[in-house]
Amino acid sequence: xxxxxxxxxxxFIEPKNVGEVKxxxxxxxVGNMSCGDALKxxxxxxxxxxxxxxxxxxxxCASAIxxxxxxxxxxxxxxxxxxxxxxxxxxxDVLGELPEEKMHCSVMGMEALQAAISDYNGEAxxxxxxxxxxxxxxxxxxxxxxxxxxxxxxxxxxxxxxxxNYCKAGGACGACLDEIQEILDGIWREKDEAEKGQSxxxxxxxxxxxxxxxxxxxxxxxxxxxxxxxxxxxxNGNIVKVKLQGRCAVCPTSHxxxxxxxxxxxxxxxxxxxxxxxxx
Amino acid sequence: xxxEQKIIYVDNNATTRVDDAVFEAMQPFYCEKYGxxxxxxxxxxxxxxxxxxxxxxxxALLGTDPKQLIFTSCGTESNSSAIFSALHLCxxxxxxxxxxxxxxAVLNVGKELVRRGFKIEEVPVDKYGRIDLQRMEEAxxxxxxxxxxxxxxxxxxxxxxxxxxxxxxHKHGALFHTDAVQAVGKIKINLSESNIDMLSLSGHKLHAxxxxxxxxxxxxxxxxxxxxxxxxxxxxxAGTENTPGIVALGKAAELALEHIEYENTKVRALRDRLxxxxxxxxxxxxxxxxxxxxxxxxxxxxxxxxxxxxxxLLLDRMGICASSGSACTTGSLEPSHVLRAxxxxxxxxxxAIRFSFSRYNTEEEVDFIIEKLPPVIERLRSISPFWSENx
Numbered sequence: 001x002x003x004x005x006x007x008x009x010x011x012f013i014e015p016k017n018v019g020e021v022k023x024x025x026x027x028x029x030v031g032n033m034s035c036g037d038a039l040k041x042x043x044x045x046x047x048x049x050x051x052x053x054x055x056x057x058x059x060x061c062a063s064a065i066x067x068x069x070x071x072x073x074x075x076x077x078x079x080x081x082x083x084x085x086x087x088x089x090x091x092x093d094v095l096g097e098l099p100e101e102k103m104h105c106s107v108m109g110m111e112a113l114q115a116a117i118s119d120y121n122g123e124a125x126x127x128x129x130x131x132x133x134x135x136x137x138x139x140x141x142x143x144x145x146x147x148x149x150x151x152x153x154x155x156x157x158x159x160x161x162x163x164x165n166y167c168k169a170g171g172a173c174g175a176c177l178d179e180i181q182e183i184l185d186g187i188w189r190e191k192d193e194a195e196k197g198q199s200x201x202x203x204x205x206x207x208x209x210x211x212x213x214x215x216x217x218x219x220x221x222x223x224x225x226x227x228x229x230x231x232x233x234x235x236n237g238n239i240v241k242v243k244l245q246g247r248c249a250v251c252p253t254s255h256x257x258x259x260x261x262x263x264x265x266x267x268x269x270x271x272x273x274x275x276x277x278x279x280x
Numbered sequence: 281x282x283x284e285q286k287i288i289y290v291d292n293n294a295t296t297r298v299d300d301a302v303f304e305a306m307q308p309f310y311c312e313k314y315g316x317x318x319x320x321x322x323x324x325x326x327x328x329x330x331x332x333x334x335x336x337x338x339x340a341l342l343g344t345d346p347k348q349l350i351f352t353s354c355g356t357e358s359n360s361s362a363i364f365s366a367l368h369l370c371x372x373x374x375x376x377x378x379x380x381x382x383x384x385a386v387l388n389v390g391k392e393l394v395r396r397g398f399k400i401e402e403v404p405v406d407k408y409g410r411i412d413l414q415r416m417e418e419a420x421x422x423x424x425x426x427x428x429x430x431x432x433x434x435x436x437x438x439x440x441x442x443x444x445x446x447x448x449x450h451k452h453g454a455l456f457h458t459d460a461v462q463a464v465g466k467i468k469i470n471l472s473e474s475n476i477d478m479l480s481l482s483g484h485k486l487h488a489x490x491x492x493x494x495x496x497x498x499x500x501x502x503x504x505x506x507x508x509x510x511x512x513x514x515x516x517x518a519g520t521e522n523t524p525g526i527v528a529l530g531k532a533a534e535l536a537l538e539h540i541e542y543e544n545t546k547v548r549a550l551r552d553r554l555x556x557x558x559x560x561x562x563x564x565x566x567x568x569x570x571x572x573x574x575x576x577x578x579x580x581x582x583x584x585x586x587x588x589x590x591x592x593l594l595l596d597r598m599g600i601c602a603s604s605g606s607a608c609t610t611g612s613l614e615p616s617h618v619l620r621a622x623x624x625x626x627x628x629x630x631x632a633i634r635f636s637f638s639r640y641n642t643e644e645e646v647d648f649i650i651e652k653l654p655p656v657i658e659r660l661r662s663i664s665p666f667w668s669e670n671x
Contacts, residue, residue, distance in 0.1 A: 013597075034626040037587070059666055061589035
């Protein structure tokens with residue numbers, strides 16, 4: 001049983017603005033029956049671009065109904081411009097909190113709002129459960145890479161598990177979980193690098209120290225598990241020369257170790273343009 | 281749920297109330313007869329008699345000989361013990377055949393076995409949840425060490441033809457195990473005339489407390505313990521006996537045997553009354569399962585175009601405890617694997633509610649549900665975007 005707070009229960013038991021706005025001029029529909037939840041949002045937007053009325057119909061669990069109800073309360077009286085900035089977090093704020101596993105309900109609310117605004121502006125729908133902007137990553141729930149990236153960035157999500165909670169991707173067969181993790185790793189690596197700066201910005205001493213530290217703390221322990229070892233030989237620009245030891249030195253797949261363990265780790269922790277070369 | 285509200289418990293496939301007589305029977309084994317049955321002194325050793333009495337009571341319920349029963353900690357332990365034992369004793373065979381609608385206690389053993397390099401075949405079911413015996417014949421081969429199919433399904437209540445499946449297993453020299461956790465105490469079982477090799481059961485499904493179960497291993501079927509250690513349970517299940525739990529299970533078995541007719545008449549009548557009324561009162565409603573061949577206590581009803589968790593929460597506020605095949609209640613995102621295996625359409629799978637009765641339920645309770653449920657359904661449908669289109 002979910003531990004919903006009083007606010008969520010209030011919006012579930014006595015939802016606000018249920019139904020469909022008569023003569024609505026903006027309609028947003030997201031989700032579908034197979035997804036397990038769906039929301040139809042109808043808005044009446046006046047000539048000044050203010051949302052005069054908002055109503056919803058929702059198929060879904062208590063948190064989906066509560067999120068929809070909260071959404072309509074948020075947007076009523078807003079200008080279109082204000083409404084276009086509403087995120088799932090705003091919905092969660094109204095409700096106080098949602099269980100992690102139910103965050104996708106708030107995301108659905110945001111998407112319905114975006115869909116309604118697009119509808120009003122006569123634009124194509126932004127990505128949603130039914131829409132295919134980007135590449136489909138999760139085939140079970142039809143979630144695209146674009147949506148995964150957006151949700152991850154907006155909510156600062158780092159694990160595939162979080163993504164499942166926020167937009168369901170990977171929540172059924174799980175075949176795409178690795179791919180989702182790769183997408184996430186990619187996003188945050190880019191971000192880290194932007195903060196970390198490129199190799200040219202590090203002094204040579206900083207670089208040597210950092211590389212040695214990563215080798216000692218991250219790489220060596222992994223190699224030692226297989227009876228191997230590694231030694232830093234030289235650094236020249238972005239080229240790092242290392243010597244494999246122990247079992248790794250005689251391992252026929254040492255070039256794979258080089259690329260996937262040593263180089264990847266150094267790229268992850270030090271600089272993204274490092275090239276590792278093996279010294280025999 | 282408000283305080284001191286009357287609870288209407290119709291979730292007996294999840295767990296059951298401990299019978300008062302069961303509770304009474306187990307109590308002396310905490311502070312009075314707390315000795316270790318393996319002790320030499322009389323104080324401890326005398327408890328062994330109580331354990332053996334409990335074993336006899338359970339044997340009577342199952343129509344078998346007490347020596348063929350091993351007490352365990354739960355149904356899950358019994359299931360794992362049976363399957364791993366079978367695999368261990370036939371090291372050359374690398375395959376296990378189960379059904380698609382097994383409880384996670386078997387389904388996930390299958391997944392673990394896949395990781396360990398075994399081959400698992402899950403035999404499908406039809407839209408009523410019935411196992412296709414032809415497909416079962418095709419699945420079982422000479423590489424199969426064990427076939428494990430539940431006696432009755434926890435979600436739909438469907439009863440499976442375990443004797444026929446056992447025969448199929450035996451044709452290929454495989455053992456047959458059945459997870460009978462839902463069947464024991466609800467339908468008549470007579471293992472003396474059965475070709476089932478191993479059977480798992482759990483105490484808390486038949487008015488005994490949680491933490492005790494049993495495994496039946498047919499005489500002549502080799503068995504390798506799952507837990508190793510002491511010599512308890514004739515070297516087949518190590519670990520100091522859960523004396524209060526075992527005594528409780530014995531008493532519960534005795535009571536179950538007395539009530540088996542009641543389960544199949546009075547409890548069945550309650551279930552049927554609920555189903556009939558709801559199907560009449562609420563449009564777009566369907567029964568999931570094999571109506572002609574189910575446990576007498578289980579009703580799995582789909583209310584189309586709405587979602588189960590919302591139904592359960594509204595029922596909960598009125599003290600009605602049921603469960604759902606919906607995804608949202610468990611944190612998983614897909615509806616019940618049982619309903620999906622049956623190909624129940626999504627429109628109905630998300631809104632599936634299971635009511636499971638016991639001898640503690642009354643007609644008044646059923647009437648209360650019949651009175652309170654239809655408005656809940658109507659209310660949620662009025663919120664659903666799919667309802668108006670489909671009404």
